[in-house]
Amino acid sequence: MATYAEMFDIASKNLIRDKVTVAVAMQAEVIHKELDTVPNHANxxxxxxxxxxxxxxxxxxxxxxxxxxxxxxxxAQITGASDAAVLAAVAATVDLFATGA
Structure with missing residues (x-):
C-alpha cells in the first residue's frame, strides 16, 4: 500500500501526469462516441x-x-501502471466530475 507521502509524490510526477493527460483525451473521445442512453450522458x-x-x-x-x-x-505499481489501467482509472472518475452542479 502506498503511503500518503508516496501518493503525494506520485501525484506530483510528470510521468504519471502525462499518462493521465493522454487518458483524459482518450476517454473524452470514448464519451463523444457513446450512446445518448448512457446514464449522465449530457453531463x-x-x-x-x-x-x-x-x-x-x-x-x-x-x-x-x-x-x-x-x-x-x-x-511502484501505481507509477508503473499500463496505459489501459490509467485509462480505466480515468474512466472510473468521469461521473464524479461530470455533474450538473
Missing part, C-alpha cells in the same frame, strides 16, 4: 468537451481521485 459530454479543450487542466483536476482510488497498490 459526460460536457466533461468530454472540456477535457478535449484542456486535457492538461482536466488531468490536474482528476489526478488526486486517480491516485487515491489506487492507494491499495504500491508506489
Amino acid at each position: 459526460r459530454l460536457i466533461w468530454a468537451k472540456t477535457a478535449l479543450i484542456a486535457p492538461h487542466e482536466m488531468a490536474s483536476k482528476i489526478m488526486w481521485a486517480i491516485v487515491v482510488q489506487n492507494a491499495a497498490f504500491t508506489s
Whole structure:
C-alpha cells in the first residue's frame, strides 16, 4: 500500500501526469462516441468537451481521485501502471466530475 507521502509524490510526477493527460483525451473521445442512453450522458459530454479543450487542466483536476482510488497498490505499481489501467482509472472518475452542479 502506498503511503500518503508516496501518493503525494506520485501525484506530483510528470510521468504519471502525462499518462493521465493522454487518458483524459482518450476517454473524452470514448464519451463523444457513446450512446445518448448512457446514464449522465449530457453531463459526460460536457466533461468530454472540456477535457478535449484542456486535457492538461482536466488531468490536474482528476489526478488526486486517480491516485487515491489506487492507494491499495504500491508506489511502484501505481507509477508503473499500463496505459489501459490509467485509462480505466480515468474512466472510473468521469461521473464524479461530470455533474450538473
